[in-house]
Amino acid sequence: MACTTILVGKKASYDGSTLIARNDDGFFDEKKLIVVPPEKQPKTYKSKIAGLEIRLPENPLRYTATPSVNPTHGIWAANGINEANVAMTATETLTSNPLVLGADPYVRAERKKNGQIKTPGGIGEEDLVVLVLPYIRSAREGVLRLGALLEQYGTYEPNGIAFSDENEIWWLETIGGHHYIARRVKDEEYVIMPNQFGIDRFDLDDAFGAQKEHLCSADLKEFIAENHLDLNLNGVFNPRLIFGSHSDADHVYNTPRAWFMARYFNPRTYRWDGENADFTPESDDIPWSLVPEHKITVEEVKYILSSYYQGTPYNPYSKVASKPGVYRPIGISRTGVMEILQIRPYVAEAIKGVEWLSFGSNPFNGSVPLYANVPSFPKYFSGTTLDIDTAASFFWASRMIGVLADANYGACIQHIERYQATLFNKGHEILNRYDACFAKEGDLKQLEKANEEVAKMAKEESLKTLRNVTMEASKAMKCGYSRADN
Numbered sequence: 321m322a323c324t325t326i327l328v329g330k331k332a333s334y335d336g337s338t339l340i341a342r343n344d345d346g347f348f349d350e351k352k353l354i355v356v357p358p359e360k361q362p363k364t365y366k367s368k369i370a371g372l373e374i375r376l377p378e379n380p381l382r383y384t385a386t387p388s389v390n391p392t393h394g395i396w397a398a399n400g401i402n403e404a405n406v407a408m409t410a411t412e413t414l415t416s417n418p419l420v421l422g423a424d425p426y427v428r429a430e431r432k433k434n435g436q437i438k439t440p441g442g443i444g445e446e447d448l449v450v451l452v453l454p455y456i457r458s459a460r461e462g463v464l465r466l467g468a469l470l471e472q473y474g475t476y477e478p479n480g481i482a483f484s485d486e487n488e489i490w491w492l493e494t495i496g497g498h499h500y501i502a503r504r505v506k507d508e509e510y511v512i513m514p515n516q517f518g519i520d521r522f523d524l525d526d527a528f529g530a531q532k533e534h535l536c537s538a539d540l541k542e543f544i545a546e547n548h549l550d551l552n553l554n555g556v557f558n559p560r561l562i563f564g565s566h567s568d569a570d571h572v573y574n575t576p577r578a579w580f581m582a583r584y585f586n587p588r589t590y591r592w593d594g595e596n597a598d599f600t601p602e603s604d605d606i607p608w609s610l611v612p613e614h615k616i617t618v619e620e621v622k623y624i625l626s627s628y629y630q631g632t633p634y635n636p637y638s639k640v641a642s643k644p645g646v647y648r649p650i651g652i653s654r655t656g657v658m659e660i661l662q663i664r665p666y667v668a669e670a671i672k673g674v675e676w677l678s679f680g681s682n683p684f685n686g687s688v689p690l691y692a693n694v695p696s697f698p699k700y701f702s703g704t705t706l707d708i709d710t711a712a713s714f715f716w717a718s719r720m721i722g723v724l725a726d727a728n729y730g731a732c733i734q735h736i737e738r739y740q741a742t743l744f745n746k747g748h749e750i751l752n753r754y755d756a757c758f759a760k761e762g763d764l765k766q767l768e769k770a771n772e773e774v775a776k777m778a779k780e781e782s783l784k785t786l787r788n789v790t791m792e793a794s795k796a797m798k799c800g801y802s803r804a805d806n
Contacts, residue, residue, distance in 0.1 A: 322345045322413055322515055322573075322648075322652075323342050323343050323344055323345045323411070323412050323413060323515065324342065324343045324345070324412075324513065324514050324515070324577055324625060324650045325340075325341070325342040325343075325409065325412045325480065325482060325511075325512075325513035326339075326340075326341050326342075326510060326511065326512055326513070326581065326621055326624060326625065327339070327340050327341075327482055327484075327489050327491060327505050327510060327511040327513075328340075328489075328510045328511075328616045328621065329489060329505050329506055329507040329508055329509050329510065330486075330487070330507050330665065331507040331508040332507070332508055332509055332510050332611070332612055332615060332616055333615060333616055333617075334615045334616060334617045334618075335664065335666070336664075336665050336666060337486075337662045337663055337664045337665065338407075338484040338485070338486060338487075338488070338489050338662070338663045339484075339616070339618065339621055339660055339661070339662055340407055340409050340482045340483075340484045340489060340660075340661050341409070341621050341622075341625060341658065341659065341660040341661065341676075342398075342399065342409040342412060342482070342625075342658065342659070343625050343650070343651070343652070343655050343658045343682060344386070344398045344399070344655060344656050344657045344658065345652055345654055345655050345656070346388075346396070346654060346655075346656045347654055348653075348654050348656070348719075349388050349389075349390075349396070349656035349657075350388065350389035350390060350656070350704055350705075350706055350715060351386050351387070351388060351389065351398070351656040351657040351679060351704065351715060352386065352387065352389055352701065352702050352703065352704035352715065353384065353385075353386050353657075353675070353677055353690070353697050353701040353702055354384065354385055354386075354387065354696075354697065354702050355382065355383075355384050355385075355694060355695060355696050355697060356382065356383050356384070356385055356454070357382050357695065358379070358380050358381065358382055358454075361376070361380040361450075361454050362376065362450075363375070363376060364376065365447065365450060365451060367394060367440075367443070367444070367446055367447045368391075368392070368393055368394035368446060369393065369394060369429070369441070369444060369446050369476070370427075370428075370429045370437075370440050370441030370442060370443070370444065370446075370447075370476055371429050371437030371440040371441065372429075372440040372441060372442065372443065372447075372473060373440070374443075374451065374469075374473070376451070376454075376455075377455050380454035380455060381402040381403045381404055381453075381454050381455070381457075382402065382403045382454075383400050383401065383402035383403070383449075383453045383454050384400035384401050384402075384675065384692050384697075385397035385398065385399070385400040385449055385450075385453075386398040386399055386400065386656075386657045386659060386677075388656075389704050389705065389706055390706060393446070394446035394447070395446065395447075395449075395450055396445065396446055397410075397448075397449035397450050397453075398410070398449065398656075398657060398659075399449065399657075399659050399661060400449060400453055400661075400675075400692075401661055401663070401673040401675060401692040402453050402454060402456070403693065404456070404457040404458075404485075405485060405486060405663055405669065405672045405673045405692075406453070406456050406457060406458060406459060406461075406462065406483065406484070406485050406663075407482075407483070407484045407485070407661035407663055407673065408448075408449055408452060408453045408456075408462055408481065408482065408483050408484075408661075409481070409482045409659070409661065410445060410448040410449050410452075410479070410481045410482075411445045411448060411479035411480060411481050412479065412480035412481075412482075412513045412515065413445070413477065413478065413479060413480075413515055414478035414479060414480050414493060414494065414515065414516060414517045414518070414564075415478065415515065415516050415517055415564055415565035415567070415570065415574070416478050416495075416496065416517065416563060416564065416565060417563070417564065417565055417566065419547065419548070419549055420495060420496045420547075420549065420562075420563055421496055422547075423496060423543065423546075423547035423549070424495070424496025424497045424498055424499055424543070425496065425497050426441075426442070426474070426475065426476045426477060426478075426496070426497045427441050427442030427473070427474030427475060427476055427497045427498070428441045428442075428476045429441035429476070441474075441476045442470075442473045442474035442475040442476045442497065443469055443470070443473050443474070443475055443476075444475055444476050444477045444479070445477065445479055448466065448479070448481060451466075451469060452465050452466050452469070456483070458485050458488070459483035459484050459485045459487075459488045459489060459490045460483075460488065460490060460504075460535075462481075462483030462490065462492075463483060463490045463492050463502040463535050464535070466481060466492060466500075467492070467500050467502070467535065467537065470494060470498060470499070470500050470537075471498055471499075471537060471538075474497040474498045475494050475497060475498075476497075477494075478493075478494050478517070479493075479494050480492065480493045480494075480513055480517075480518065484661065484663055485663055486663045486664070486665040486672060487665075488504055488505075489504070489505040489511075490502055490503070490504050490505070490535075491503055491505060491511060491513075491518075491519070492535075493517060493518065493519055493559075493563070495537070495540075495543075495563050498537070499536075499537040499539075499540060499543055500536060500537055501519060501522060501527070501534070501535070501536040501537075501540065501559055501563075502534070502535040502536065503519055503521075503522065503533060503534055503535075504532070504533040504534070505609065506533075506609065508611050509609040509610060509611050509612075510585060510609065510610060510612055510616060511608060511609045512577075512578050512581040512582060512606075512608070512609075512610075513578075513608075514574045514575070514576075514577035514578045514581075514650075515573065515574045515577075516560075516564060516565060516570060516574040516575070516578075517559070517560050517563050517564030517565065518560065518564075518608045519559045519560060519608055520558050520559065520560045520561075520605070520607065520608045521557075521558070521559075521608070522534055522536075522557055522558075522559045523557075524536075524540075524541065524557060527540070528541070544562065549562050549563075550562060560608070566604065570604070571601070571602035572602075572646065572647055572648065573647075573648045574648075575601060575602055575603060575604060575606060576601035576602070576629075576634070576647035576648065577647075577648065577649075577650050578606040579592065579599055579600065579601040579603065579606055580601075580624075580627060580629055580632070580650065581624050581627075581650070582599070582606055582607065582610060584620075584624055584627070585610065585612040585613065585614075585616065585620075585624075586610050586611075586612060586613055587613065588613060589610070589613060593632075601634070601647055618660055618662065618676055618687075618744075619744055621660050622658075622660065622676070622678065622682070622687045622740075622744075624650065625650055625651065625658055625682055626650070626651040626682035626683045626685075627649065627650045627651055627683075628649035628650065628651050628683055629647065629649060634646050634647050636649065637729045637730075637733075649683075650682075651681065651682040651683040652681065652682075653681050653722075653726070654681075655680060655681055655682055656679070656680075657677070657678065657679055658678040658679075658682055658685075658687075659675050659676060659677055659678070660675070660676035660687065661673075661675055661676075662674045662675075662676065667755060667758075667759070668758065668759065668762075670693050670758070670762075670764060670767075671691060671693065671755060671758050671767065672693075673691070673692035673693060674689050674690065674691060674692065674751065675689070675690050675692050676688065676689050676690075676747075677689075677690055677701060677714075678718070679704075679714055679715040679718040679719065680715065680718035680719040680721070680722045681718075681719070681722035681726070683722070683726075683736075684718075684721055684722035684725045684726065684732075684736050685718040685721065685722060685740075686718070686739050686740045686742075686743035686744075686778070686781070686782070687740070687743060687744065687747070688714075688743055688747050688774050688777075688778045689747045689748070689750070689751045689774065690771050690774060691754075691767040691768075691770055691771055693764070693767060694764075694767050694768050694771060695768070696768075697771060698771055698772050698774075698775035699712070699775075700712070700713065700714050700775040700778065700779055701714050701775060704716070708720070710782075710783070710786055711779075711783065714775075714778055714779070714782065717779070717782040717783065717786055718782065720786060721736070721739075721782065721785055721786050721789055724786075724789040724790060724792075724793045725789045727793065727796075728789070728792050728793045728796050731792040731793075731795070731796065732788075732789045732792050732793075735785055735788040735789055735792070736785070736789075738785075739781060739782075739784075739785040742781050743777075743778060743781055746777050746781075747774060747777075750770055750773050750774055750777070751770070753770075754766055754767070754769070754770035754773075
C-alpha cells in the first residue's frame, strides 16, 4: 500500500515528544478509530490474504486502531497506541530488487483453482498491528517481536514499520521474505520515508554486539555474503544500495517526496533547486534522516504529509507551474487515514499518548487530538459506515470536503486553510485545558469528556466547511447561466 511516513525524535520535536506519522494511502478505504480491549483481542489470529493462523500470547494490552470498515480483505488496523504508551504505525510499503528476492523470496499463499488457500503465506500489512502492538511495552520490544515473527512466518511483501515510546523511535524494514534490519532514530533527527527502502547507514558491529541502536536478522551477514548482495565499495555499508530499488519509477513516485520533505525542514542545509543543486527530486541518495533547522511541530507534520509541491514547478493546483502533476504528491486523493502518534514525556502516565486524527485526502482535511487512554472513542470517529453520512461521521465529512474542494481549488482553498487552522487552534486549547484538569483531579473520565468535546467541535467545524465548499462548488456548476429567472 503506497504511503508516506515521517518520524521525529524527541529532541527534534517542539515539546520533547516522540512523533510518528503516516499517510495510509489505500484505495479510498473507509476507516474508523476504535479501542480494542483485552477481551476483544483474539486468542488465535487468521489473516484474510494469506490464510495464516497464529496463536497469540496471553494477557494482551488494550490498544487503539484505525481498521478498515469493510472487513472483506482483513482488519488493516494501520496504527495505534497501547496502554503502555507504545505507538506503532504499519506499514510503509517499500521496494526491493531481484538479487534480494531471488535469495529470499516472499512467502505468498498458494491457492487452489477455486481460489481457496492451499498453503498459507506469511504476514503482511493486513496483520501487523494486531500481531504486535498488544504485546509490547517499548519501541525496542516492538522490533524484537516483529523480527521474530518475520523469521518464523515470513512476509509476502516489503514493508517499513515504526515503533515509539516516550524515549525512543525505532524503524524496521523487511528484507526479502524472512530478513529485516532496524535502526533507532537519533533523538535530534527526523526521518523521511516515501515508499522506498530507506535506511542508508547501518552499524553491523553494533547490531551483532551491544545492539544499542541497530538490530537485524541473526544471519544477515551470511545472507549478504552467500548471495553476493554487497554492492558497496571502500568498506562503506549502505543498506539502501544493497536491499533497495534502483528504478526509473522511483524518480517519479518516491524520491520527489523525500526531496520535498527534506527541502522543507532543511532549506539552508543543502541546495535543493537549480543547476547546482545538491539534491533534485530524482536523486537516489537523499538522506534517510537529518537534523532539522528548527524544532518540528505537530502542525508541520500535518502540513508536510498534506503537501503537493507547493512553491515548486510541480504543484498540480498551480496556474503558473511549468511541470504540474509530474511527480506523485505526498497528500494524495486516496488516503484513508493519517494519524500523528504523540507520546509526551512531561505529563502523567495516563495522558502521555495523544492521537492526532485525520481522515480522507490530507490537503483538504483537518486534524484533531484525542487522548488514547480511553475505553472507547466518540461515535463521530468510531462509527464510520459504508453509507455516506456527513453529519454522523468525521470520515465522510472529511472525504466530501476533499472531493468538492479539489475540483474547485481556487475558490475553496481559503475555506480549507481556515478549517485546518481552527481545528488545530481549538484542539490545542481543549488538550491544554484537560491536561490541567487531569493534573489537578486525576480523573480518567475527564479524558472521555475531552474526546467528546473534540468530537463536537470537529463536527461543527466540518459541517460548516462542508457547507462553504458546497456553495463554492455549486457556483461553478456547468449548468449555471448568467441570465436570472426574474
